[in-house]
Amino acid sequence: MEQLGGYRLVALLGEGGMGRVHLGRAASGRLVAVKTVHEHLAADPRFRERFRREAAAARSVAGPFTAAVLDADPAAVRPWLATEFCTGPTLTGAVSALGPLASGELAALGAALAEAIAAVHAAGLVHRDLKPSNIVVTRDGPMVIDFGIARTSAEESLTDSGEIVGSPGFIAPELLTGAGEPGPAVDVFALGSLLAYAATGRPPFGTGAVHQVLYRTMHGSADLDGLEEIPGAREGSTGWRDLLGSCLSQEPGDRPTVTEVLTACAAWTEGDPWWEREAVAGLIRRREDEVAALVANAPETTAAGPTEPAGPRNRADPRNPPVESADEQGGDSADEQGGESRTPDTTVVSHSPGTTAAPGAGADTVASRGTSRRRFLRWGGAALAGGSAIGGVAWLTSLTGRDGEDDGPKSPPSYxxxxxxxxxxxxxxxxxxxxxxxxxxxxxxxxxxxxxxxxxxxxxxxxxxxxxxxxxxxxxxxxxxxxxxxxxxxxxxxxxxxxxxxxxxxxxxxxxxxxxxxxxxxxxxxxxxxxxxxxxxxxxxxxxxxxxxxxxxxxxxxxxxxxxxxxxxxxxxxxxxxxxxxxxxxxxxxxxxxxxxxxxxxxxxxxxxxxxxxxxxxxxxxxxxxxxxxxxxxxxxxxxxxxxxxxxxxxxxxxxxxxxxxxxxxxxxxxxxxxxxxxxxxxxxxxxxxxxxxxxxxxxxxxxxxxxxxxxxxxxxxxxxxxxxxxxxxxxxxxxxxxxxxxxxxxxxxxxxxxxxxxxxxxxxxxxxxxxxxxxxxxxxxxxxxxxxxxxxxxxxxx
Missing domain, CATH: 2.130.10.10 (YVTN repeat-like/Quinoprotein amine dehydrogenase)
Known part of the structure; x- marks a missing residue:
């Protein structure tokens, strides 16, 4: 199995115009996303310097809702970057599957993303490409990924003249005109556009040809129809329409600060966070199962993680918790994998021990090959991210699915x-x-x-x-x-x-x-x-x-x-x-x-x-x-x-x-x-x-x-x-x-x-x-x- 910088490359997840993204595994067993640069770009000294600066800056970002950059080697023959691997659907996939978010759900999402952007800004960076496909919804909340085009003002000299950085529909007008130095307000604009999309299920500046979307961004008004009013919002405010409308102002100075957005969203949250509710949690579990199956089926490797060494938990890295025993976790014991039921209202019916499990029968089948699903995910941690600056990551369903007709399983091992x-x-x-x-x-x-x-x-x-x-x-x-x-x-x-x-x-x-x-x-x-x-x-x-x-x-x-x-x-x-x-x-x-x-x-x-x-x-x-x-x-x-x-x-x-x-x-x-x-x-x-x-x-x-x-x-x-x-x-x-x-x-x-x-x-x-x-x-x-x-x-x- 190929190794790069001490990481075993388990599977190719995606490839784009700037490079490839691999599912990797550290010597400790931790899962990472390893992003490599195409050879023709690596031959450009100017590109290498830009890559080095961006990697160094991104490693300084630390927040509960940002995917950490763990390691990088811009000087390698094939420059690479290792990031935290975040498991879950992108925000695009979640909204597409479950529909627009209700007001309380939107507020929880907005508060988390505002906190993530604040962490980016605290590191002296501007993200500049905040969009639904750069948000991965995990069991720990939405994670902002892809700092490939985040820059400090000192790095602007390395940007090609006339280059437009960002994604149509989420790019602030000042990035399109090149008027002045892009500051934190460009991320506020993108956040407003992203939350409007999550609330309505449609981009606020519409769809279609890129030039049409950019024109509407510059000269049109955002489509905010259908946004809910917020009972108890500040006097004179209708809630979401006012907040997101101000985020999408043409002038950077007319937009609220990230702190103001965070304060408003925090006041409007209701109940449990959106990502902990069953509909979203089900999508997340599906992605986790796919990652577990992909690793379990990878050649020359096993789904089992290494034994956790004795000693206290490393508190400096809360995103990489140690493996706990089945007892400490509440148990992935036999009764959860086909044995006797623990509840009186169900009975598990098992077939003979010789029965072969159906192909792709899910996480429990994967667990039997070396580790439980929960143990795997506790060790592997975070996960599958959507598109990135050096190549989009393909969904695992498309990587592992089969075309053509499949008669499906006929005799499951238990039910x-x-x-x-x-x-x-x-x-x-x-x-x-x-x-x-x-x-x-x-x-x-x-x-x-x-x-x-x-x-x-x-x-x-x-x-x-x-x-x-x-x-x-x-x-x-x-x-x-x-x-x-x-x-x-x-x-x-x-x-x-x-x-x-x-x-x-x-x-x-x-x-x-x-x-x-x-x-x-x-x-x-x-x-x-x-x-x-x-x-x-x-x-x-x-x-x-x-x-x-x-x-x-x-x-x-x-x-x-x-x-x-x-x-x-x-x-x-x-x-x-x-x-x-x-x-x-x-x-x-x-x-x-x-x-x-x-x-x-x-x-x-x-x-x-x-x-x-x-x-x-x-x-x-x-x-x-x-x-x-x-x-x-x-x-x-x-x-x-x-x-x-x-x-x-x-x-x-x-x-x-x-x-x-x-x-x-x-x-x-x-x-x-x-x-x-x-x-x-x-x-x-x-x-x-x-x-x-x-x-x-x-x-x-x-x-x-x-x-x-x-x-x-x-x-x-x-x-x-x-x-x-x-x-x-x-x-x-x-x-x-x-x-x-x-x-x-x-x-x-x-x-x-x-x-x-x-x-x-x-x-x-x-x-x-x-x-x-x-x-x-x-x-x-x-x-x-x-x-x-x-x-x-x-x-x-x-x-």
Whole structure:
């Protein structure tokens, strides 16, 4: 195995225009990222001097949220730099996978990053390339990486004339004009842009060609639509919009200091840090598993770390803790790796000792080769970072994944058999989970249950409830009666008491006077609604499900009503065209209304127009021809989403509406559902009896399994905590079936398909995995509706 500067190079992680990045291991066993410079650049004395100065300056940065530069040799034949190895997704990957951050989460991120920037500035440096891909979210918090272009003012003479340093959309205007010496304010600008991206899911200066983004940075204004106001913010301030708007000021002197940003963010934090919450922690664990597997499979090395020498912990380097024994760590003992369960509500079922583990079955398999996952990560410490100044680091999934079809594992070595904590007859009621509460909507009205115990909290005994949106303080309830009357009622989440209601829409003061007359045309017989922090939108329409419904409905237009989510006060009214509404979506200060004039045209490619309204006043911003097929793809929306429509699976960039990949569905897959967003680089599709994992970037099949499918026709698989859930056959039963599996529910490793957990429930109608909301104590539960009975289980350990 190749050695460089005392580091064994375990694997090549990535290569770019300036060099390569390797996963390395020190003699002590510590993992590092070793960055090497290309030979043609190393031959340039000026480049070597710049490399030497930057490495020396970066080694002086010391902060809890910065990746440390550990060692460097600019004089080597192949100059190299060793940095702390940070495990986790980049901020780009986390936001793409989980969506924009809520206010309290954003504040925690902002405070950590401001502290990191303060550490950079304290060393006399300016980072100058702060961006989402240079932030790695680890279990210890967000880590700022890549000091390859950070400089002191004394080093500016070594910068090529006319060179623009930074990334479009995050570069301060003064770096583009070269006006004056770049100071700490350029990092404040980048921080403001980065936090705006994390809060909205879109860059504040848009996307597109580089010159267009740079032009908007210089001459346009930042897109801050959708930012939350902060209750209790200083007088005259609206919170995030004011803070980030000032960070993005054209003039450096108009921006706040890093300390001021840190103070504001620290005051707005709520609850546990964002990176400690389950959704983010699951992504981090996935990256940790990949690093452990990569090292375990590396040639001429082993996953086992060296024995920790006796003596006290080196307090000078808190990021490199010693290995602890299994007992000191709480134990990676046998019962955590397939032995007897420690909890009374689960049973681990083991196959014969001779059973071979499925390929890539996860961290426990890696651990058996020489060290436990936890021991490995305690020793290896930190991890996989995104792009760097001397070459982007590729995700380990792309390095270790396989193209082409994989039949997936058939006989996992062990799985956990779930036992119900409680059950309840619910008939045809629909369960919805939020925080510690489980809501049932059915013929008896709305019932709130304690998710952990099944105890009834309150009942709202009304008929005609068609949809609910639960929140931390209010539960929004939509009712549509047989009298062409639709209304929203807001209930107190704790007590079930009505707080406000929209009332009879015919008397809505925002409707035009001609529509408030007694003889005015009524609203349609159906309704949909959406809820955000800024708006509750109710849309009424005529159902076009059948020709009879269309004729008797009189081809009524759809109508949209906006209400204040806190008080229910009417805000605006908008009347659309004569069509059925088939989708509603709010994002980025807009609300998209997808319509269809003929439900039988679902197989066509063009679809109906998508109307995009402004959340602020309900005015029509634009109409996208043929856009109704992808209701989430509209101005203000960002990210990537997958669809199963028109006989194809598609991955669509929501900002550009561009199809990233598309694949035809076979005749057996016509009822397929697909997870809308990627988790750990994969999306999953399910039919009545088949589950597949697809590469999110290419659409290629990674693995495919029979005997596990979708809870409902065209339903999407349920993915949570690195596991994918669906109805399956008895684990010891036959491998294939001619019909939909009806034994119970399976939880499979989302990355490999290996069986992790199973419960016998009967014919599964729905699966709800309770990750819990902010402050929830009833997380870690699986609620399965089957044959009219709701059963609740302790969820398997996330992967």
């Amino acid at each position: 956990t058999l779930g036992r119900a904590l409680w059950t309840r007859d619910i008939g045809e009621a629909t369960p919805v989970r939020h925080g510690d509460a489980l809501y049932l909507t059915g013929a008896d009205g709305l019932i709130r249950l304690d998710a952990r115990t099944g105890t009834v909290g309150w009942t709202y005994p009304v008929e005609d409830i068609t949809d609910i949106v639960p929140g931390r303080e209010l539960v929004q309830v939509l009712r549509v009666t047989d009298l062409l009357s639709s209304e929203i009622v807001a209930l107190d989440a704790a007590t079930g008491v009505e707080k406000w209601g929209t009332g009879d829409l015919r008397h809505n003061p925002r409707r035009p006077l001609e529509l408030r007359r007694p003889d005015a045309a009524a609203d349609g017989d159906s309704a949909a609604f959406s809820v955000s922090a800024d708006l509750v939108c109710l849309v009424t329409y005529t159902s076009y499900a059948t020709q009879w419904a269309r004729r008797t409905g009189g081809n009524r237009p759809w109508r949209a009503y906006g209400f204040d989510p806190r008080t229910g006060d009417p805000l605006w009214f908008h009347q659309g065209g004569e069509a059925e509404v088939v989708g509603l979506h709010q994002a980025g200060g807009r609300i998209a209304v997808a319509s269809a004039r003929d439900s039988f045209a679902d197989g066509t490619e063009e679809g109906e127009p998508l109307a995009v309204l402004r959340v602020a006043d309900g005015t029509l911003e634009r109409e996208i021809p043929g856009g109704s097929r992808y209701v989430e793809a509209h101005p203000g929306s960002r990210g990537v989403r997958c669809y199963a429509t028109g006989g194809r699976l598609r991955s669509v960039d929501l900002a550009t509406r561009r199809t990233r990949w598309s694949r035809a569905l076979s005749e057996e897959e016509t009822d397929a559902g697909i997870t809308p967003t990627a988790v750990a680089g994969l999306v999953h599709t399910a039919t009545y009896d088949t589950l597949k994992a697809l590469d999110a970037e290419t659409g290629r099949t990674r693995w495919s399994l029979k005997d596990i499918g979708s809870p409902t026709d065209r339903g999407s698989p349920v993915v949570s905590g690195g596991l994918v859930y669906g109805p399956g056959r008895a684990p010891e039963g036959e491998e294939t079936t001619d019909g939909r599996p009806t034994w119970g529910v399976h939880a499979r490793n989302a990355a490999t398909g290996a069986l992790v957990w199973a419960a016998e429930t009967g014919d599964v109608e729905s699966v709800v995995v309770g990750a819990g909301g902010e402050g929830a104590t009833g997380s870690g539960l699986v609620h399965v509706s089957a044959d009219g009975t709701l059963s609740t289980y302790a969820a398997p350990e996330p992967i």
